[in-house]
Amino acid sequence: MSRNLPVLVAALLFAVGYGLCATQYPAFLTTRVVGNLLTDSAFLGIVAVGTTFVIIAGGIDLSVGSVVGFTTVFLALAITRWGIPPLAAFGLVLAAATLFGAAMGALIHVFAMPPFIVTLAGMFLARGAGFLLSTESVPIDAPLYAAVSDLALALPGGGRLTLTGGIMLAVFLAGGVLLHATRFGATVYALGGSRQTTALMGVPVGRNTIAVYALSSLLAALAGIVFSLDTASGTPLSAVGVELDAIAAVVIGGTLLTGGQGGLPGTFLGVMIGGLIQTAITFDGTLSSWWTKIATGLLLFAFIALQQGSVALAGRSGRRARTTAGAPVVRPAEARA
Amino acid sequence: MSDTPLLSVRGLSKSFAGHQALAGVDFTLRRGEIHALLGENGAGKSTFIKTVTGIVRRDAGEVRLDGVPIAPRSAEESARAGIATVYQEVGLLPNLTVAQNLFLGREPTRFGLVRGRAMRQRASERLAEFGLAIEVGAPLGSFPVAVQHLVAIARAVDLSAQALILDEPTASLDTHEVTVLFGVMRRLAERGIGIVFVTHFLEQVYAITDRITVLRNGRLVTERETAQFPRLDLVRTMLGRDLAEEEARAETGPRAERTAGPPVLRAEKLGKAGYLQPVDLSVAGGEVVGLAGLLGSGRTETARLLFGAERPDQGRILLDGKPVRIAGPRDALKHRLGYCPEERKTDGIVADLTVRENIVLALQARQGPFRPLGRAAQDRIARDFIAKLDIRPPDPERPIGLLSGGNQQKALLARWLATEPRLLILDEPTRGIDVGAHAEIIRLIRSLCEAGLALLVISSELEEIVTYSDRVIVMRDRAQVAELADGAIDVTAILRAIAAEAPRTAPACQPEPA
Numbered sequence: 001m002s003r004n005l006p007v008l009v010a011a012l013l014f015a016v017g018y019g020l021c022a023t024q025y026p027a028f029l030t031t032r033v034v035g036n037l038l039t040d041s042a043f044l045g046i047v048a049v050g051t052t053f054v055i056i057a058g059g060i061d062l063s064v065g066s067v068v069g070f071t072t073v074f075l076a077l078a079i080t081r082w083g084i085p086p087l088a089a090f091g092l093v094l095a096a097a098t099l100f101g102a103a104m105g106a107l108i109h110v111f112a113m114p115p116f117i118v119t120l121a122g123m124f125l126a127r128g129a130g131f132l133l134s135t136e137s138v139p140i141d142a143p144l145y146a147a148v149s150d151l152a153l154a155l156p157g158g159g160r161l162t163l164t165g166g167i168m169l170a171v172f173l174a175g176g177v178l179l180h181a182t183r184f185g186a187t188v189y190a191l192g193g194s195r196q197t198t199a200l201m202g203v204p205v206g207r208n209t210i211a212v213y214a215l216s217s218l219l220a221a222l223a224g225i226v227f228s229l230d231t232a233s234g235t236p237l238s239a240v241g242v243e244l245d246a247i248a249a250v251v252i253g254g255t256l257l258t259g260g261q262g263g264l265p266g267t268f269l270g271v272m273i274g275g276l277i278q279t280a281i282t283f284d285g286t287l288s289s290w291w292t293k294i295a296t297g298l299l300l301f302a303f304i305a306l307q308q309g310s311v312a313l314a315g316r317s318g319r320r321a322r323t324t325a326g327a328p329v330v331r332p333a334e335a336r337a
Numbered sequence: 338m339s340d341t342p343l344l345s346v347r348g349l350s351k352s353f354a355g356h357q358a359l360a361g362v363d364f365t366l367r368r369g370e371i372h373a374l375l376g377e378n379g380a381g382k383s384t385f386i387k388t389v390t391g392i393v394r395r396d397a398g399e400v401r402l403d404g405v406p407i408a409p410r411s412a413e414e415s416a417r418a419g420i421a422t423v424y425q426e427v428g429l430l431p432n433l434t435v436a437q438n439l440f441l442g443r444e445p446t447r448f449g450l451v452r453g454r455a456m457r458q459r460a461s462e463r464l465a466e467f468g469l470a471i472e473v474g475a476p477l478g479s480f481p482v483a484v485q486h487l488v489a490i491a492r493a494v495d496l497s498a499q500a501l502i503l504d505e506p507t508a509s510l511d512t513h514e515v516t517v518l519f520g521v522m523r524r525l526a527e528r529g530i531g532i533v534f535v536t537h538f539l540e541q542v543y544a545i546t547d548r549i550t551v552l553r554n555g556r557l558v559t560e561r562e563t564a565q566f567p568r569l570d571l572v573r574t575m576l577g578r579d580l581a582e583e584e585a586r587a588e589t590g591p592r593a594e595r596t597a598g599p600p601v602l603r604a605e606k607l608g609k610a611g612y613l614q615p616v617d618l619s620v621a622g623g624e625v626v627g628l629a630g631l632l633g634s635g636r637t638e639t640a641r642l643l644f645g646a647e648r649p650d651q652g653r654i655l656l657d658g659k660p661v662r663i664a665g666p667r668d669a670l671k672h673r674l675g676y677c678p679e680e681r682k683t684d685g686i687v688a689d690l691t692v693r694e695n696i697v698l699a700l701q702a703r704q705g706p707f708r709p710l711g712r713a714a715q716d717r718i719a720r721d722f723i724a725k726l727d728i729r730p731p732d733p734e735r736p737i738g739l740l741s742g743g744n745q746q747k748a749l750l751a752r753w754l755a756t757e758p759r760l761l762i763l764d765e766p767t768r769g770i771d772v773g774a775h776a777e778i779i780r781l782i783r784s785l786c787e788a789g790l791a792l793l794v795i796s797s798e799l800e801e802i803v804t805y806s807d808r809v810i811v812m813r814d815r816a817q818v819a820e821l822a823d824g825a826i827d828v829t830a831i832l833r834a835i836a837a838e839a840p841r842t843a844p845a846c847q848p849e850p851a
Contacts, residue, residue: 181450186437193430200428201492202413203442260432 006254006307010269013299017276025283031159033279035152038165041275043068043223043230044245045168045268049175050219051246052267056179057212058192058259059115063104063122064220064246067097068239070130071224076138076234086144094221100126101217105210119213123243130236137235145232164226171219176264188212192259248296249274252303273299341404343368343531344389344420344500349398351388358384359555361398366500366531371522373542373563374535376552377575377632377797382535385552386502390415390422402500421493425505427485429492431478436460438477439492467491467521483514487521494525501525502533507541508633511611519545537633538814539568539836553577572836575631576799598622599658601791602674602760604643607652613638614816615652620760620791625782627806628795629831635815636795637679640762643793644676645669656759670703675753677746679764679795685749688738692728692748693719695737700755722751726781746778760791767798779805799828811835 022028047064054061071093078089100122107118152160179185187208190198199205223242228234247257253270255262277295281287344366351359359381366372376382387393389400391409400407402419409415412422429438436457437444444451445459460473467487477485486506493501503522507515522532522545534546542549542563549566551558551574558574600619608615613635620626628636641647643654645663653660656672663669669676678685686695697715704710710718719733726747728740737748746766753761766782767775782805786792796802802809809826811819811834819834 177450181453183442183444183446183451186433186441186444186451189433189437190430190441193432197428197430198441200412201430201441202416202496260430 004254006303007263007266007269009306010253010266010273010303014269014273014276017273017280021276021280021283024280027283028279031155031157033159035155035159035161035165037272037275037279038168039160039162039230040278041271042162042164042168043226043239044242044249044274045271046171046219046223046226047242048246048249048267048271049171049264050216051243052250052253052255052262052264053175053179053188053212054115054216055247055250055255055257056192056259056262057188057209058195059108059209059212060119060247060257061101061104061122061213061216061220062116062119062243063100063126064216064223065239065242065244066123066126066130067100067217067220068224068227068242069236070126070133071097071221072228072231072234072238073130073133073138073236074234075225075228076140077133079140079142080138086142090225093224094218097217097221097224098214101220102210102214104217105213106206108213109206109209115213127236134234134236137233137237139233140228141232145229148229149232164230167222167226171222172264172268175219179264184208184211189260192261245274245296248300251307252296252299254303254307256307341401342366343403344533345401345404346389347399347401349385349388349400350396351384351393352396357555359388359395362552362555362557363560364389364550364557365560366533368499368529368531369526370547371526371532371534371545373546373549374533374552375542375549375571375575376558380552380575381555382552383504384555386422386504386533386535390420390502416493416496416498419499420502421496421498421500422502422504423486423489423493423506425508427482427489429477429485429489431485432476434474435464435471435477435480435488436473438488439463439473439495463491463495464488467524468517481514483510483517486510486518490521490525494530498530500531500533502535504535505537505633506534507536507538515541537631539571539631540814542571543568551575569833569836572631572832576797576832600655601657602643602793603655603658605652605655607639607642607649607654609638609642609647609650612647612815613642616810616812616817618793618810618817618820620793622759622789622791623786624807625786625792625794625805627802627809627826628793628812629797629799629802629809630812630835632797633815634812634835635817636812637764638815639812640676640764640793640795643669644674644762646676667702670699670756673757673759675699675756675758675761677749677753677761677763677766679768686737686745689736691734692723692737692740693733695748696722696733696751696755699752703756718755719751722748722755726751726754727777743775743777747781750778750781754785758790760793761785762793762795764795765797766794767796767801775801799831802831803828813837 018028027033047068050064051061074093075089078084078092079086084092104118104122107113108115148163152162153166155161179188187198187203190201190203191205191208191212195205224239227238249270250262250267251257251270252273253262253266253268255266274292274296278289278292281289281291342365344364346362346364349359349362349364350357362381362385364385374382374385384393388395390412391414392412407418409418409420430441433441439460440456445455446452457473464471464473467490469484469487471480471484477488490501490503506518510518522534526532536542546563548560548562549571550560551571553575598621600621603619605617606615616639618626628639630636638647642649645665645668648664654663655661661672663672666676687698693715696719697710700718701710716733722728723731723733728744728747728751737745740748763782766778779801782792782794794802794805803826806826807823809821809831810817811821811831813835818837821830821834
C-alpha cells in the first residue's frame with residue numbers, strides 16, 4: 001500500500017492541478033489541450049521511460065540529453081548533407097546509440113565503475129561528438145518530415161494526437177509491459193535491490209546491466225528522432241539538461257533514486273505534471289516560463305519528503321507487524337503434519 | 338537409498354597468504370541427517386563452507402556429492418550441482434515479492450511474458466509445504482526475518498538442493514521462529530535432504546542435530562553423534578582445553594586485594610528482545626570485570642547495548658548511581674565511556690590516517706566539529722600516549738595501517754584513554770596480536786585498572802580473563818548464566834558455567850513436542 005502511495009499522490013496532484021487549470025481556463029476541458037500536452041511532453045516522456053529502467057536498476061544515466069542532441073545533429077547532417085534516406089538514418093542512429101549505451105553498461109559492469117561517472121563521461125562524449133559534426137543549427141527539409149508534421153489522429157472535439165505523442169504513448173505501453181511483465185523487468189528490480197544478491201541468485205548481472213543502459217540510450221535516440229521531427233532541424237545544443245528533467249519526472253512519479261522500487265505509471269504522471277505546469281504558465285501568459293523550473297523544484301522537494309516519510313512509516317509498521325502479527329503469519333510446522 | 342554418503346569431503350585444504358585456514362578437513366554428510374558444524378572464531382567454518390560451495394577455490398582435497406566428484410566455481414554452480422547455502426543475511430531481495438524471489442530467473446512465461454498468477458499459485462503451493470501461509474504477492478521485506486529465511490530455504494530446496502548448508506540461520510530469530518525453522522528442517526531431513534547446521538547456540542545443537550563435527554584452527558577435531566557427546570566435552574573440544582589438565586593446574590596466584598569503590602556503571606535488567614536477554618552487571622573504579630563465553634554468546638551484544646550502539650528495549654543504565662539515557666555512542670562518549678570494538682580492522686582503526694589522527698579521533702568527536710584540537714595539542718597527546726603505551730615505531734605521522742596488530746591495538750587504547758574515560762570496554766583486546774604484544778596488553782589492562790579506571794573486558798582467552806579479572810560474568814546463548822567472584826575464578830569454573838545444562842525454561846532451546 002505504502003509502495004503505491006507516491007503514485008497515488010502524483011495522480012491526485014495531477015487531477016487537482018488539472019481541475020484547477022480547468023476552472024481558470026475552460027479550454028483545458030477540450031481534447032485540443034490534452035493532445036498538445038501529449039505532443040509537448042513526447043520527447044521528455046520517451047527519455048524518462050529509459051531513465052526509469054536505469055534508476056529502478058539502481059543506476060543513473062546522465063548521457064541521455066547529449067544523446068538526444070547528437071541524434072538531432074546527426075539526422076540533420078545525414079539527411080541534408082550526406083543524402084541518407086531519413087528512415088535509414090533513423091536506423092543508423094538508433095543502432096549507434098544502442099551500442100553506445102551498451103558500452104557504458106559494459107564499463108559499469110566489468111570495471112565496477114559508478115554509473116554516475118561513466119554516464120557523465122558519456123554525456124561529455126556525446127555532446128562533444130555532436131558539436132564536432134556541426135556547431136550550428138541545421139534545418140531538415142526532407143519530404144518525410146513535412147508529411148509527418150501533418151500526420152495526426154483527429155480526436156473528437158478538435159484535438160489532435162500527433163505521431164510524436166502517439167510514439168510516446170506506445171513507448172510507455174511497451175516499456176510498461178517490458179518492466180512489469182517480463183523476466184527482464186523482474187531482473188531490473190532485482191538489480192536495484194542488490195546487484196550482489198542478484199548475482200548470488202544465479203541471474204546474469206552483466207548482461208542485464210548492459211541491456212538496461214543500451215535501452216536507455218536507444219530510447220534517448222528515439223527521443224532525438226521525435227525532437228528532430230518536431231523541430232525539423234538539428235542542433236548540438238538541443239536537449240541540454242533533459243537528463244535532469246527526466247530524473248525529476250521519474251522521482252516525482254514515485255521511483256526511488258536508490259533503485260528497486262517504482263514504475264512506469266508514476267513516470268508518466270511525473271512527465272504529465274511537468275507538462276501541465278508548463279501549459280498552465282503558457283495559458284497565464286504573464287508569468288516567466290522559468291516558473292516551470294521553480295515549480296518542478298518545489299515539487300521534487302515535496303515528493304522526496306513524501307517518499308522518505310512513507311518509507312519510514314512502512315519501516316515502523318513493518319516492525320510492529322513483526323512483533324504482533326509474527327505468530328499468526330507463521331503457522332507452526334507441526335500443525336500440518 | 339544407497340550407502341554412499343550424500344556429501345563427502347576429503348582432505349580439504351585452503352590457505353590465505355601463508356595462513357592455513359583449512360588443513361585436510363574431512364566431512365561426511367548423510368542423507369536425511371542434520372549435522373552441526375561447530376567451532377570458535379577462526380576455526381575455519383566459513384572457509385569450509387565457501388570452499389565446498391566454490392566461492393573460494395580449494396588448494397587440495399575432494400568434494401563428492403552422491404559419490405560424484407564436483408568442483409563448483411561459484412555459489413550458483415554449487416546450487417545447480419545440489420548444494421545450496423542459506424546465510425545469516427537472507428540472500429534474497431526484500432524489494433521483490435515473495436513469489437518473484439522464489440522464481441527469479443526461472444519465472445514461468447508464455448510468449449515471453451511472465452505468468453504472474455501461475456507463479457503466485459506455485460509459490461503458494463511451495464511455501465505451503467513449509468507450513469507458510471503468506472501473501473506471496475507482497476514484498477519479501479514486509480515479512481519477519483524468520484519468514485524470509487524460510488523463503489530462502491524454500492528457494493534453495495526448489496532449486497533441487499540435496500545438501501543444504503544453513504549458516505547461522507537462527508542468529509536473529511526469536512524462540513517461536515526457531516521452532517518453526519526446526520520443524521521445516523526436520524521435514525526436509527525426512528525427505529532425505531542432508532542439512533549442515535552452523536550455529537553458536539549449544540541448546541539448538543542438542544535440540545535438533547544428529548551429529549556434530551568440530552573444527553578448530555582449520556583442522557577437524559572430532560566427529561561424533563550428538564547423543565553421545567556430553568555438553569562439557571563439546572565446549573572443551575571447541576575451546577581446545579583438557580579439563581583434567583585444567584583442574585590439576587594450580588589456581589592462578591592470589592591477586593592483590595583491591596578494594597573496589599562504588600560502581601561506576603550499573604546495568605539493571607538491560608536487554609533487547611531477540612538480541613540479548615536482560616543482564617545485570619556493575620563495574621567499579623579500579624575493577625576489571627571479565628565477560629566470558631563462546632562466540633555469539635552475547636558478550637559483544639552486552640557491550641554494544643552499554644555503549645548505546647544498539648538501543649535496549651528494557652532495563653536501565655546507572656552511572657554513579659544515577660540513571661542515564663544513552664541513546665547512542667555520542668551520549669556514551671559524553672558520559673565518558675569508551676569502547677574498543679572487536680573488529681579492529683573494520684570498526685576500529687582508520688587505516689589511512691596517521692597514528693596521531695587515529696589517537697585524537699574520539700577526543701575530537703567528543704569536542705564536536707566546531708572546537709578543533711590544535712595541532713600542537715594533537716602532537717602532545719599523540720607523543721604522550723606513544724611513550725606511555727610504548728607504541729612502535731614511535732612515529733605519530735605514520736599511517737596506522739602499517740603498524741603491527743599489537744601496536745594498532747595500543748593506538749586504539751590510546752584513542753579511548755585520551756578521552757579520559759571512566760569506564761572502558763575492551764572487546765577481544767588480544768585477538769590477532771602476537772604473544773609479546775599480548776602480554777603487554779594484559780600488563781596495560783592491569784595498570785589502567787590500578788590507576789582507577791573501570792574496565793569491562795571481553796575475551797575468548799579464558800586464561801587471560803582469569804589473570805586480570807576481579808569478577809567474571811559468563812554468557813551463554815545471549816543470556817547471562819553465571820557470575821564468578823574472586824576466589825571462584827578459574828578456567829574450569831568458567832568452562833562448567835558455559836557448558837551447564839540450561840534449565841528447561843531457557844529460550845531458544847525448547848524442543849518441539851514431537
